[in-house]
Amino acid sequence: MIGVGKIKQYSNVLDRSLSKGKQEVSLSAFAFLFSELVQYNQTQVDNISELERRLEDAGYAVGARVLELLCHREKGNRRETRLLGILSFVHSTVWKVLFGKVADSLEKGTEHEDEYMISEKELLVNRFISIPKDMGTFNCGAFVAGIVRGVLDGAGFPAVVTAHFVPMEGQQRPRTTILIKFAEEVLRREARLG
């Protein structure tokens, strides 16, 4: 009979099981897509801080979704409640899934209690990008800062996240630091939890 033995077709994409998916995406394809994202936003804004904000907002949307996906896939639906827990989640798991490797380093800020820094020699999104001199301190890593902010916000750790170039002695290219400044309530809660 016609139709017998046909593979069951799901009518709705939401009914399909959540697979692990293909682990790899072409770097060139991503680089071109990201380049277009930056170019498109450049046409929409008048100044550099607006451009940075737009890239960050784009990253925020990614971060919120990545948190949900990774909590389900990697951590078996466990929720992080401690500061160091969520930070190491971002530093290791999120970085591994998004960029193929864990971040270079995670440090606690020396000057302020509420500051933490994730450093990378060179962010994957910045691999092919040369910032022109007249754009000053603009960093396309604002996209990654947005991703981190999205993850932290979704997990209940509101923070202000920014990306900075830090010049290194003896290196031609500066390394990138993602600076995370947690909100007051996060530190209070952390202190309460002991």
Add this chain to the structure above:
Amino acid sequence: MAAIYSLYIINKSGGLIFYKDYGSAGRMDTNDSLRVASLWHSMHAISQQLSPTVGCSGIELLEADTFDLHCFQSLTGTKFFVVCEPGTQHMEVLLTVIYELYTDYVLKNPFYEMEMPIRCELFDINLTQAIQKDRVALLGR
């Protein structure tokens, strides 16, 4: 003792978008390099018309007494040519390496406008490394 004297990159309309000088003799100022670039662009185009064989893609090698000129044209019409010492080997390979650097660090840069002069720091850094590596390999052989 540089094997390569200079590198030029010209866009599809013949305008010079990148010029780098490696030899000490015959250093040119900006206007001269622009003129040489458009000269070469025209010669390349005319040679395609003059060729007795069908489907000629233009001049690939020009040999003179004091220099060789190797030219590589991409599918999009961007030309990469290098002026070097007579008899230098493996320039075609170097040109394809430079083409790859161009596609990586210039075309994937959101701040680069197509057909405009190349002002990308990463391209310069990697180009210097590639030329340096080539020079070392040449001298070592």
